[in-house]
Amino acid sequence: MDKRIMIEGAMDLETKFLLDALKQTQEHLLGTWRFVEGWYKEVPLVVAVTAVGAANAAAATALGIEKFKPAAVISQGTAGGHDPALGAYDIVLGKQSFDASSYRTAQEDRADWQHMELMGAYAYEPDSGEFVPQAVYYPGDEVLLAAAHKAAAGYSRGRVMDGCIASCNTWNRQKERLQYLHDTFGSSCEEMEVHSAAHVCRQYEIPFLGIRMISNSEFREEDFQPETAQVCQEFVLSVAQEIYRSYDCAGQLGN
Numbered sequence: 001m002d003k004r005i006m007i008e009g010a011m012d013l014e015t016k017f018l019l020d021a022l023k024q025t026q027e028h029l030l031g032t033w034r035f036v037e038g039w040y041k042e043v044p045l046v047v048a049v050t051a052v053g054a055a056n057a058a059a060a061t062a063l064g065i066e067k068f069k070p071a072a073v074i075s076q077g078t079a080g081g082h083d084p085a086l087g088a089y090d091i092v093l094g095k096q097s098f099d100a101s102s103y104r105t106a107q108e109d110r111a112d113w114q115h116m117e118l119m120g121a122y123a124y125e126p127d128s129g130e131f132v133p134q135a136v137y138y139p140g141d142e143v144l145l146a147a148a149h150k151a152a153a154g155y156s157r158g159r160v161m162d163g164c165i166a167s168c169n170t171w172n173r174q175k176e177r178l179q180y181l182h183d184t185f186g187s188s189c190e191e192m193e194v195h196s197a198a199h200v201c202r203q204y205e206i207p208f209l210g211i212r213m214i215s216n217s218e219f220r221e222e223d224f225q226p227e228t229a230q231v232c233q234e235f236v237l238s239v240a241q242e243i244y245r246s247y248d249c250a251g252q253l254g255n
Helices: 016-021 054-068 142-152 175-185 194-204 227-249
Strands: 005-009 023-030 033-040 043-049 072-081 091-099 103-105 116-118 122-125 130-133 160-167 189-191 208-216
Touching (some): 005 054, 016 033, 023 054, 033 227, 043 054, 072 227, 091 142, 122 194, 142 227, 160 175, 160 194, 189 208, 194 208, 208 227
Parallel strands (some): 072 208, 091 160, 160 189
Antiparallel strands (some): 023 033, 033 043, 091 208, 122 130
16 A cells, blocks of 8 residues: 555645545544545545644544554645735745744733743653653654645745744734734744644654645735635645655655
């Protein structure tokens, strides 16, 4: 059986085009998470419908890795803009990501939400037998990033840029807060699944990349634009083709 690329999406809106594009499909339900195997042209894929949020994304990612042993994982979907220069249909390739909800505040009598220090996550280290703190920022895999750059040459709806994806189970719409996160931590956009999936892939040593399309920007007074979800999926399928070609040429993906 060919090793597959696992593509994740949280909502039906973010996975419908992927599922419709698959041929020779086989569906699996692991716990309450839906996975569909199939082929997109020459590329063997698994589409994981993770549901929204960090806990769901982490659980689905771990289950998918255990079941399908993917050669690579892509978390894709829509995101709100943090960088004022970005607007709807611009694409952020996750050169790095961080958990925007994992932070420690300053010890103060009065609340000041700007006094925060990012903390990152903990992971089990077999050598020490302990849970130890991990890096705050997780990098996207360089091979996957290179494949996404190749696919970007055929994208004309907006810009494609390397960036930093902020993940958290919140929906920030206050411009001052968005600007602060961008200026202080370098965030390009905000969503709810990338970093938790990256964390799981890091433990399994599976190449990972987050890809997010800006669906709206508060700085531009944009409403959420549902069409961005499909356009993102179209782009991600072209990325999967480039990944498959690069891995196949290197002898890393095949029978």
